[in-house]
Amino acid sequence: MSQDSRAFRDALGHFATGVAVVTVRDPSGAPLGLTINSFASVSLNPPLVLWSLDRASDRFEAFMKAEYFGVNILGGESQALSHRLSRKGDSCLDGETLRRGPHGVPMLECAIAHFECRVEQRHDGGDHVIFVGRVLDCGHSGHGAPLVYYRGRYRALGEAD
Ligand SMILES: Cc1cc2nc3c(=O)[nH]c(=O)nc-3n(C[C@H](O)[C@H](O)[C@H](O)COP(=O)(O)O)c2cc1C
Numbered sequence: 001m002s003q004d005s006r007a008f009r010d011a012l013g014h015f016a017t018g019v020a021v022v023t024v025r026d027p028s029g030a031p032l033g034l035t036i037n038s039f040a041s042v043s044l045n046p047p048l049v050l051w052s053l054d055r056a057s058d059r060f061e062a063f064m065k066a067e068y069f070g071v072n073i074l075g076g077e078s079q080a081l082s083h084r085l086s087r088k089g090d091s092c093l094d095g096e097t098l099r100r101g102p103h104g105v106p107m108l109e110c111a112i113a114h115f116e117c118r119v120e121q122r123h124d125g126g127d128h129v130i131f132v133g134r135v136l137d138c139g140h141s142g143h144g145a146p147l148v149y150y151r152g153r154y155r156a157l158g159e160a161d
Helices: 003-012 060-065 076-084
Strands: 020-025 031-036 040-043 048-054 068-073 098-100 106-108 113-125 128-140 147-150 153-156
Touching: 020 048, 020 060, 020 106, 031 048, 048 060, 048 113, 060 128, 068 106, 068 128, 076 147, 076 153, 106 113
Parallel strands: none
Antiparallel strands: 020 031, 020 068, 040 048, 048 128, 068 113, 098 106, 113 128, 147 153
């Protein structure tokens, strides 16, 4: 990695984010997950969200072919799951408790909030593809602290003074 690229990544790392797992059913019907922190809200009316996918991801084809995806916001207890789903080739959700969303997307039972989306647009985003999704169903558990990612490490949320 060049020095400029390192500086860019380090600077981005100062933006504290939550952590989510995007879920999808691959063309064979198997549920897959990918850890992301590029999730953001876009529009309230219509309800739109976005996230970006690395073109080099081994899950790229599955997400490019899918009409629907899920965004599962992780709580503090889901650090191990987040870590596993950020490893190359480790996208399997077989060991997780899943429920089927109203539109057939595999959703994580452990999520503190969820959004089930239909792909509205895919945009070129350099070495990533930006997915804009229309939220068809959403909800939250009403409890549970979020998992936080900051400067390359998992953190817990603290109260501001
Ligand atoms: C906290 C965190 C956030 C991440 N955010 C994204 C993201 O927004 N988009 C993305 O494509 N990859 C993101 N990744 C990387 C993927 O999770 C990881 O590269 C991928 O799962 C590795 O396998 P693959 O490259 O074969 O898909 C993130 C990883 C971590 C740990």
